[in-house]
Amino acid sequence: MGFCRSWLDSANGRDCDFPLNNLPYGVFSVGDGDLRCGVAIGDRIVDATGLEAAGLLRADPDADVLDAPYWNDFMELGRNAWSRYRAALTAMLADGVDEVVQDAIIIHSVPMAEAVLHLPFRVSEFTDFYSSRHHATNVGTMFRGAENALPPNWLHIPIGYNGRASSVVVSGTPITRPHGQIKGPGDDAPRFAPSARFDIELELGAIIGQASDRPISVAEAFENIFGYVILNDWSARDVQAWEYQPLGPFQAKATATTISPWIVTAAALEPFRTSTPARAEPLLDYLNEPGPMLYDIALEVGLSPDGGTETLICQTNYNEMYFSAAQQLAHHTSSGCPMRVGDLLGSGTISGPEKHNRGSLLELSWGGKEPLTLDTGEIRCFVEDRDTLVLRGHAQGDGYRIGFGSCVGTVRPASQ
């Protein structure tokens, strides 16, 4: 599918994150106004709640599913409704549409620069996976040695653990450096202190748009995924190292997980589908992909010290994943685990083969042994107070891009 031109000029630039091909879903407010559902196009946000109330564009003829500060009720409607809505909105925003329609859209939209963005959906539960082979190999090498880097189950299972939905925040939310129980290898006893190894994890988050209450196939799982966000799973590595045996990460991952504010739909990403890599071990049937279910999405991380310019510390791609979100979701349901609309599945940290492809500071600084030098001359092993971390991503089309916007967080000093 080629580039689709909009009558809204700002949507037509080659570097615009939000061309007509994208139409990602978010939640916004202006001034003291209510939270409303919106769709990004160029430098504006179309007020989807307003269009629905005015009867100009309805997802459901009988219910005001967008009269809510989240897209969950819209997602409940299912794939046919998602497609119809996207097609109708695309038609209204396409170049050449009647001026009456254009005027209505202008009335029911706001400049993005004037809006505050909120969580785009109500997070039901949050699961975080561990499905980048380079990341698992790097971390395993540091924690357990090169011989035991990849756990024996890793090539067979999209390994994951349940995270904490209550800690998911939208881009821009300040992150307070957490305290935690910490015991270094040379310490006699643990202590309770601010994390000294506070880190990021560059991930893609998949949003479940349809509920299920039984094991589903990878093909069904793919159909149930509504869209994606960029996700930063803040991690206290010193807390994690002491707490994670035998039941996995817990408080090390519970401070905050930041997501980008726009849900980029699976529909918008359709032209960018790509396959997971060749299998190192054959998969069990329930995990076999019937077609390409990853996406080619370029990802990067910038780090800006307080008042300083940004250094690009990581560039990688979602196509590095060993398991797709569809495989992760199918595995998630394999026990009969019920999934709900609004469940969020983190891909796991996305690292590539080269050093600059690593999606966490733990890997970039090799556990703090190889500090990074920023463009400002400062060095970093982990995140310092007042650092701002920006995660970005986009799929590159011919003359356009499907952008995710930014996933931003600035770290505040630990509370006293």
Add this chain to the structure above:
Amino acid sequence: MGFCRSWLDSANGRDCDFPLNNLPYGVFSVGDGDLRCGVAIGDRIVDATGLEAAGLLRADPDADVLDAPYWNDFMELGRNAWSRYRAALTAMLADGVDEVVQDAIIIHSVPMAEAVLHLPFRVSEFTDFYSSRHHATNVGTMFRGAENALPPNWLHIPIGYNGRASSVVVSGTPITRPHGQIKGPGDDAPRFAPSARFDIELELGAIIGQASDRPISVAEAFENIFGYVILNDWSARDVQAWEYQPLGPFQAKATATTISPWIVTAAALEPFRTSTPARAEPLLDYLNEPGPMLYDIALEVGLSPDGGTETLICQTNYNEMYFSAAQQLAHHTSSGCPMRVGDLLGSGTISGPEKHNRGSLLELSWGGKEPLTLDTGEIRCFVEDRDTLVLRGHAQGDGYRIGFGSCVGTVRPASQ
């Protein structure tokens, strides 16, 4: 506090789970009727939703917090409202109250035998801990040998992991034996098959009644806990053994967690408070208990094969815990993790020092090596299809008991 007599005779028996001292909160329906909030007393359920609508007993003068199929909105009101409501209800049900009040209660109540019980609260998120020292020692010995039984962090941290709220079901819900990825020690490759080591875990669940968004003390945590239920965390041990490294249990624990239908309030359990045991290692300050925060609650598990009589396979007590729910909750918030009304915290399997005190079949059969002989003559290592497991608990007062009712599940064969 001594026994409180009710004008409702059925509430006054020594073995009644629901005397006036208890007044646990549940959700019920009769026939095709709506789900309503109810309070158990003797052999009846007081229709709390109906009393509120009639203006006879209101928790909030301005809002119908009980006009809902869950107690979450009531919990939101906070401790003062909880106390006032309990005091008012106690007065209405106490021996000697005016007959007009008695008549009103009879009108706004139903026989328990005619009601269907539902989940008493909307589960926000579910966390499961691992805080019984006997259980952790038993499991650790089986999985890692006697020398490494207790992980190095165990005496310092209430170890826990996030579970899956969507899988929490009310007592009586049939449980389908799950499939999962399984690889035994002698197997060349994993296979996808029904779990052959399906198990129970006898736990107490604490229900969070007040939200928090910062680290809270153990004393604050104690105040934020609304009440307790009996909890059975169904566990597929063969799935768990293969999947749990390095990120902890995932699909092994995602099929179902059954809870008893009545929330026994912290207020009702107040006379039964008891201390955690002496510390084997000093705790960090943020985990120190300012007073007794466990409860003396006798617990037991019965197993009935299809059509057979019940064998009591376990008797233990909640006072065996090494960490209380208040300590667990304080630790849960230590990273800044936000907690919400309706969060459910499982204590972890509760085992005592003797063999018959073990709260899981994994321990009772020592990993399948020492089969149990049931009273019917049948043997069991793990749960067989069509077995019914009943978990019960009560605090024993002088001439009365604070009962939890039953937490029941019957296992169905795996689906094809």
